[in-house]
Amino acid sequence: MDHRRDYDACRQGFTWESVERELGYEPGGPLNIGWHCSDRICRLGLAAKPALLWEDHRGERRTYTFDDLRLLSNTLAAWLQDRGLGAGERICLFMDRVPELYLGFLGVLKMGGIVQPLFSAFGEDSLWTRLDNAGTAAIITQKKHVKKVRRLRERLPDLRLVIVVDAAEDEVQPGEAALALEALPRREDFTVAATTAETPSVLHYTSGTTGQPKGAQHVHYSLIAQYITAKWVLDLRSDDIYWCNADPGWVTGTSYGIIGPWANGVTQAVLDAGFNSEKWYEFIERQRITVWYSAPTAIRLLMRDGADLVRARDLSCLRHLCSVGEPLNAEAVVWSQEAFGKPFHDTYWQTETGCMVITNWPGMKVKPGSMGKPFPGITASVVDPVTGEPLPQGRVGLIALKPGWPSQIRGYWKNPAGYASKFVGGWYICGDRASIDSDGYYWFVGRDDDVINTGGHLVGPFEIESALLEHAAVAESAAVAKPDPVNMEVVKAFVTLKPGYPASDDLELEIMNFIRKKLSPLAMPQEIEFVAELPKTRSGKIVRRVLRAREFNEPVGDLSTLMND
Amino acid sequence: MDELRKAILDYVIHEYLEDGDADDVTTTTQLISGGIVDSFSMVSLKRFLEKKYQISIPDRDASPEAFDTVESIAALVERFRKGN
Numbered sequence: 158m159d160h161r162r163d164y165d166a167c168r169q170g171f172t173w174e175s176v177e178r179e180l181g182y183e184p185g186g187p188l189n190i191g192w193h194c195s196d197r198i199c200r201l202g203l204a205a206k207p208a209l210l211w212e213d214h215r216g217e218r219r220t221y222t223f224d225d226l227r228l229l230s231n232t233l234a235a236w237l238q239d240r241g242l243g244a245g246e247r248i249c250l251f252m253d254r255v256p257e258l259y260l261g262f263l264g265v266l267k268m269g270g271i272v273q274p275l276f277s278a279f280g281e282d283s284l285w286t287r288l289d290n291a292g293t294a295a296i297i298t299q300k301k302h303v304k305k306v307r308r309l310r311e312r313l314p315d316l317r318l319v320i321v322v323d324a325a326e327d328e329v330q331p332g333e334a335a336l337a338l339e340a341l342p343r344r345e346d347f348t349v350a351a352t353t354a355e356t357p358s359v360l361h362y363t364s365g366t367t368g369q370p371k372g373a374q375h376v377h378y379s380l381i382a383q384y385i386t387a388k389w390v391l392d393l394r395s396d397d398i399y400w401c402n403a404d405p406g407w408v409t410g411t412s413y414g415i416i417g418p419w420a421n422g423v424t425q426a427v428l429d430a431g432f433n434s435e436k437w438y439e440f441i442e443r444q445r446i447t448v449w450y451s452a453p454t455a456i457r458l459l460m461r462d463g464a465d466l467v468r469a470r471d472l473s474c475l476r477h478l479c480s481v482g483e484p485l486n487a488e489a490v491v492w493s494q495e496a497f498g499k500p501f502h503d504t505y506w507q508t509e510t511g512c513m514v515i516t517n518w519p520g521m522k523v524k525p526g527s528m529g530k531p532f533p534g535i536t537a538s539v540v541d542p543v544t545g546e547p548l549p550q551g552r553v554g555l556i557a558l559k560p561g562w563p564s565q566i567r568g569y570w571k572n573p574a575g576y577a578s579k580f581v582g583g584w585y586i587c588g589d590r591a592s593i594d595s596d597g598y599y600w601f602v603g604r605d606d607d608v609i610n611t612g613g614h615l616v617g618p619f620e621i622e623s624a625l626l627e628h629a630a631v632a633e634s635a636a637v638a639k640p641d642p643v644n645m646e647v648v649k650a651f652v653t654l655k656p657g658y659p660a661s662d663d664l665e666l667e668i669m670n671f672i673r674k675k676l677s678p679l680a681m682p683q684e685i686e687f688v689a690e691l692p693k694t695r696s697g698k699i700v701r702r703v704l705r706a707r708e709f710n711e712p713v714g715d716l717s718t719l720m721n722d
Numbered sequence: 723m724d725e726l727r728k729a730i731l732d733y734v735i736h737e738y739l740e741d742g743d744a745d746d747v748t749t750t751t752q753l754i755s756g757g758i759v760d761s762f763s764m765v766s767l768k769r770f771l772e773k774k775y776q777i778s779i780p781d782r783d784a785s786p787e788a789f790d791t792v793e794s795i796a797a798l799v800e801r802f803r804k805g806n
Binding site for chain 1: 737740743756762763781785
């Protein structure tokens with residue numbers, strides 16, 4: 158069946174078991190993502206095929222074959238075991254997009270560890286929260302980030318080893334180790350850990366409305382979904398050169414920046430550099446990128462820089478474009494059709510789903526602004542938020558999925574109640590509102606909670622508000638989304654001040670930088686409004702929705718329960 | 723180095739870099755495309771410059787490219803100081 162031709166037929170005949178057979182997986186037998194992304198591809202005769210075309214902003218370039226992935230991940234896995242790290246232990250990857258990040262991901266999985274990728278721009282508080290919650294045993298990082306880790310070390314009793322990939326032996330401190338991976342003798346033979354389908358694999362932290370970020374626990378069986386969605390939605394073929402913009406600190410960067418393409422034996426290019434539209438187009442032209450998985454924020458920045466930059470390059474290599482992270486606005490879809498001759502295909506999913514669940518399908522008509530249709534094997538609906546009952550076509554409700562797809566998370570780390578709260582009436586509730594049109598296309602309406610989606614990344618208000626309260630001047634705080642033409646939303650904070658602290662531009666800037674350093678640049682409020690009081694219920698709970706509604710010029714809803722409107 | 727470039731460089735070093743990481747940063751170092759500073763962080767620099775030099779930089783001009791080096795940031799500030 159050519160998936161590019163007939164979505165409905167593909168959906169009708171689809172089974173996850175057919176994908177298991179394609180991958181050579183026997184139910185109940187061994188299953189290891191690291192092995193499938195390297196060793197298995199070598200066994201298919203592709204050992205010499207380039208797997209990773211890596212370069213950085215300085216122009217340094219390296220190429221790794223699938224055999225390089227196999228050998229170097231073996232080497233790292235053995236190195237970790239030799240230092241007493243074992244199966245089930247959480248090993249954090251806290252690096253920029255350097256080769257060791259990708260090799261480390263595979264290596265940790267091969268030795269049976271639980272890999273915990275974290276965004277390298279996280280500040281100390283954000284880093285500590287996630288490492289402490291996970292009881293992380295080891296962290297693999299770089300010299301530029303290790304100082305942050307050192308300052309936290311005393312407050313992380315479970316952290317036994319800090320590994321620095323670009324440090325010399327005399328640059329590390331007690332409790333640390335320098336790891337020059339490519340200088341080590343390569344391990345030809347390594348006994349991959351006896352992981353199975355339900356063995357925990359990846360721990361991704363994700364933000365919610367309440368509380369601190371939660372560790373979304375994936376298992377090795379997620380490979381089944383990540384493999385086939387990459388193959389069919391990204392339309393990955395054996396001769397493709399694929400580029401995923403996402404950082405592996407986030408789920409897109411692992412599901413489709415590592416697992417999806419490499420399980421399919423596809424070459425991918427990685428650019429370890431910040432955004433620059435001219436450099437991005439040069440990279441696409443030179444590497445002859447055929448499939449590009451990007452994000453709406455980046456696409457809007459490309460739009461702003463104009464189509465002339467596109468026309469200045471030969472980008473005829475591009476065959477298929479996809480987008481992820483936040484709803485792709487119709488204008489961006491139309492622009493990409495004009496600029497690249499083909500539209501970006503929006504794909505909808507989240508950390509908890511582990512794979513794309515509602516997507517625009519190659520060859521299917523793209524309705525600009527629509528998320529597309531459920532992937533085969535995914536039963537999706539739009540349901541009533543209270544009862545969980547599916548709603549009629551055209552009605553706005555909560556996007557819901559029938560549990561049981563392969564990459565569904567198995568829980569939140571040490572938070573069973575939080576996980577249980579995600580299910581209503583037998584459905585997994587994604588937390589987003591949408592409607593379905595008469596053709597079965599899904600249309601995103603908005604979040605159902607207070608989570609802020611900025612630049613395609615979810616940021617939880619509680620984490621920000623807690624950090625704000627640690628500033629000497631802040632008495633009370635609320636963090637909400639504010640609309641932004643490039644990032645869709647950015648964080649805006651409302652703050653009441655303690656006596657003796659007058660509001661000022663300088664104080665606003667001071668608090669902004671305070672949050673940026675404690676949490677992350679994403680969590681930094683891009684605006685702080687000093688107010689006399691915050692809207693609260695009679696029980697004293699801050700009502701964020703009122704503040705948010707005002708920012709979005711939406712009706713504020715029922716104010717009868719407020720104490721102070 | 724003129725006062726404007728020094729003010730920008732000092733802010734970048736003080737606010738965005740760890741102690742000891744500033745030695746190699748010059749006015750032409752690629753800050754955003756070089757992965758040293760991300761574009762979200764630049765919002766605070768924009769705010770600092772607007773306040774210090776009493777200018778207003780439209781969001782459409784505050785691009786990652788415009789904020790990529792101390793030199794390009796200085797050029798942006800000078801443009802708006804002249805009222806362009």
